[in-house]
Amino acid sequence: MPSTPRSASGPNQPGLRSTSGSSQGSAQSGTQPPTSNYNTPGRPEKDYPYKAIHNWHENNNTQARKLLAVGQLGKCLTNTQHGWISVSIGKNNAQVQVPRWAIEVGFERKFGDRLFEHDFSRISQSGVNHNNIQASNSLEKAIRSLALALSLKSNQDKMPFMSDNMRGMLRNDSQRNAYVAKMIGDLNKDYVRLACNEQSTVQDFRQALRVARLGDNRTGAYARVTGNFKTPAHRNRRPEFYVGQTSAGFYVRSASHRSPRLDDTSLAAESVRDADYCELYPICGTVGDPLYLDFVEQILIIVNGSYRPELKLQLTKATVGVSALQDFIKIYSMKESAQVLSEVASAVFGEIGWTPLCDRPAFGVHRGLNYDSPIRQTDWREKVLWIKTTQPGVKVVYRRSGLPVRVTTSTLGVNFKNGKTYQSATANVKFGAHWKEGEGPPKGTEVFPVIELMMNGPHPYPYARLPEVGCFADWHFANRVGIKLEWKGDDGKWYHQYFQRQHYREYMDSHEPGCTRGYAETLGLVKYLHQVPQDQPRGWMIDFGIARIKELTWDHMTQTAHLHELVAPAGAWPPPTWKTTAQITHEIQQLGALGVNGPYMVFPPGTRLMPSGRKCDTCFYEAWYDGLIRRRRVSGDWPCTRHRDANDQQTNICETCFRKGIVCSWTPEDQMPPRMITALQYRAHTAPSAASIDLDVTMLEIS
Ligand SMILES: [Zn+2]
Ligand SMILES: [Zn+2]
Known part of the structure; x- marks a missing residue:
């Protein structure tokens, strides 16, 4: 119900109101509309974003419904006429008419015409001196040059996603050289011969190499070729190419590829299901540690050029909602690493004249299918990317990509990090969520761990469940931490569940007062997410290392999302400080x-x-x-x-x-007094059941 339009030059215009002293003055904010860059008189406002800068009540009557509150955001639905404009309000986008002076309009970009900006490193030169590289063939030269490029600090600085143990191995010349030499020795000779011939075709590849046979239990890296697609639209499609690794043995891997789980919706699995043939060719059979396998797989993805072509970062449109945010985080992590690595590769290969197999017209594949980068997640140690969003004045939320639910003996459980430890951390705490039968997400569901840090006061569902009164100066931080899982239900809705420590009386060290496990774990997380180490740590403290975080901010008025890497601040978390007896006495007295x-x-x-x-x-x-x-x-x-x-x-x-x-x-x-119980006793277990999540996050889609 729009308010009755009135001429904005009438008595309600604030400029006149201030001189007339009208009693209606308090109906609006009482101040003159500020001059603003956003207010461009005479410019059509329709379809541009606005922000309310004054309150506005229906009929300008403070007793009536408030249509606009300062800070309200939305879209202009019309242009200004006689000082009035129609705008959208609320989640339902109801249309209301308000005086033009009550809003600011952002003319930079139309509403919904969103821009995504992120700090993404470009690499145009490899920094490698190729003249010093000895190689007996062009593939070997490509591998040696690439490994060297990945080891240079100038390049590594642009790859914050690289896991710390991979980074360390590459920086160590003797270890890297040993890995490269071993890899070159392990490569299948027919593969090397074909790869070095620019005219080789994928059919030559299929004829010359042998598929994994029954009983081939070697481990290593393989190429998988899928082709003869059944879907009519794909019938003339050329084969598709994927590089992977197995520690279970080539034949076992080959068999599992041919029957991908039905719930595996990845493009690679789709390709396999649609293909008439799916052949797994060992190209680097080897025995080696997991880091070596990851290294080999990563190098082979790059020299074969088997990344999915659409992995290039093209962030075009934005949408609102948790679902989009979760998809975004997952895809962003993969796209970011694939794109930076592709940039390194094109710099190196441009300098030495190597064309990756999938990029060669003669080779004749439709596309590569690789999506993820092993360099990101080596030896089960993932450099997790957390996306930070802030609900101003309320909480800071950190989200990471999803993990599948695994079934434990009697309960459904998901390890917070799914066995992937944060490298450089001294501890690996698993946060298990347990549900009764029929509750919680079913096995195989992808769940998304979320950490929330309240800005003021305790979290409504504190993970640590600690009493308010505690002996450490930073005790209050512990109950600010909430941990939850989000997942999409079969009904397509998003659900979440907080989880909390079960054993709240566990102590890390019986000789040191106050060091409950809940405190140690949550303060470890707080420092991890603040990206600072502990100064003068005690032996019982938990060190998760330094988190990798990108902060996501959204500017409604310019319709621009910004994603930028947070650089760990200098300095450290203050040394552990016990409160004095007098302080603690005072705190308990205050409770009555x-x-x-x-x-x-x-x-x-x-x-x-x-x-x-x-x-x-x-x-x-x-x-x-x-x-x-x-x-x-x-x-x-x-x-x-x-x-x-x-x-x-x-x-x-x-x-x-x-x-x-x-x-x-x-x-x-x-x-x-009733208050004493939460102050002195551990908080009761208050985690709610799964419930739909509010779609309160502005997020981006990637195409
Ligand atoms: Zn006592
Ligand atoms: Zn006692």
Whole structure:
């Protein structure tokens, strides 16, 4: 329901209002519309984005429905007429008419005509001195030059996706040279001969090489050729080419390729299903460590040119929604590495005159099918790319690409990192999610781990489940961390579930107060995502290393998304600091507790002892939480034992409070304020069931 149009030159125009002192002044923001670059008088606004800079109520009546709130974003649906303009509001894009002065218009780009900007490194020269490279044939020359190019720091700096152990191996001359020499020795001689002949065809390849036979259990890299496609539209398509590796043996791999899982929707699997023949040719049979296999596979993908042609980054249009965001992260990670590696390859190969097989007209393949880059994820150590988005004032959200759900013995579970450790991290913590039968995503579902850091106060579903009162200066960070999984249900809707630590009383070190596993894990994540190391770390702390993060921001007024790599800041997380006894005493007093840090087992005078037994407040809650008190079981099941210090002298605190690094308090049960429980006790397990996710993220699609 649009407001009644009125001439904007009437008494409601703020410029006049300010002089007339009209009582309607408070209906709007009361300020004169600012002069702005976005306000270009006379320019047609239709289809451009706008942002509300004043509040506007229906009929300019503050009692009526508010149509525009400052900061509201949307699209101009008409041009301005007599000072009024129709704009879209809300999720349903309702149309309302508002005074033109209440909005700013962004004229840079039409609404929906979105631009994507990202910091992407270009490589035009390899930096390799090819004259020093000795090789007995052109393939060998290509391999040696490429390996050298990948080892140069100037190139590696443009490849932040490269896993740390691959980076280290390449930088180490003797290790790299050993790998290259071994690879050249391992290559199939017929493959080398064909690859070095620019006139070879894929049919020569199929005739000269032998497919993997029953019993061929060698490991190594292979080329797979698919062809004679059944789909009518693909009938005349030339064969397709893929490079892969297997540690299970060529024949086993060959058999599994011929029957890809039905739920495998990758292009490579589609090609196999559609093809009449699917032949696996060992081209580098070898015995080697996983890093070597990844190296060999990566080099062969590049020298054969078997990346999917559409992997080149062309980000064209944007859309809104979690689904698009998840697809984007996955595809972006792959596209980014494929494109930078392709740039390195074309620089190197241009300098030495090597044409990758799939790029040769004579070879005659339709396209390569490789999608991912082994260099990104070597030896099961992935350099995970996290995409950071911010909900201003609320939380920062980090998302990574998806992982398949695996079935464990009795529960569905997904390891947070799926066995892929962050290189340079000293720890590999698995975050297991467990669902009851029938809940949670089915086996094989791709789930997307998400970490959320609240900007103010605890997360509604804190992973660590710690009490509010803790002994470390940075204790409050621990409960700010929420971890959830997102997945797409069979109904096409997106679901999510937070998960939380089950064993919240676990300590990393029994001699050091306060170091619960929940604290150690979440602070490890906080430092990882802040990209800083711990200064003066304690032995029990968890080091996840430094996260690789790209921040995604969206500017509505220019319809531009920006994605840029966050560079780890200099400096470190402050050294571990324990709060003083006085600080902790004060914190517990603030909760309304009595007898804080007072004499052991002495309750304030004049108050009755609780019937449930003599315990400090913390032990009372521990016992309460365990259901001991509710079941009226005798005290002693959670004893409040007096702590003795290093000199075997009695102290005024109990063992439980000592381990937590806090002090005892002695409040009678009937005087305990309700707030005390979350402050002193671990939070109850509050994770909700799966529910649809709000589509609150502006994201991009890649084509
Ligand atoms: Zn106690
Ligand atoms: Zn105590």
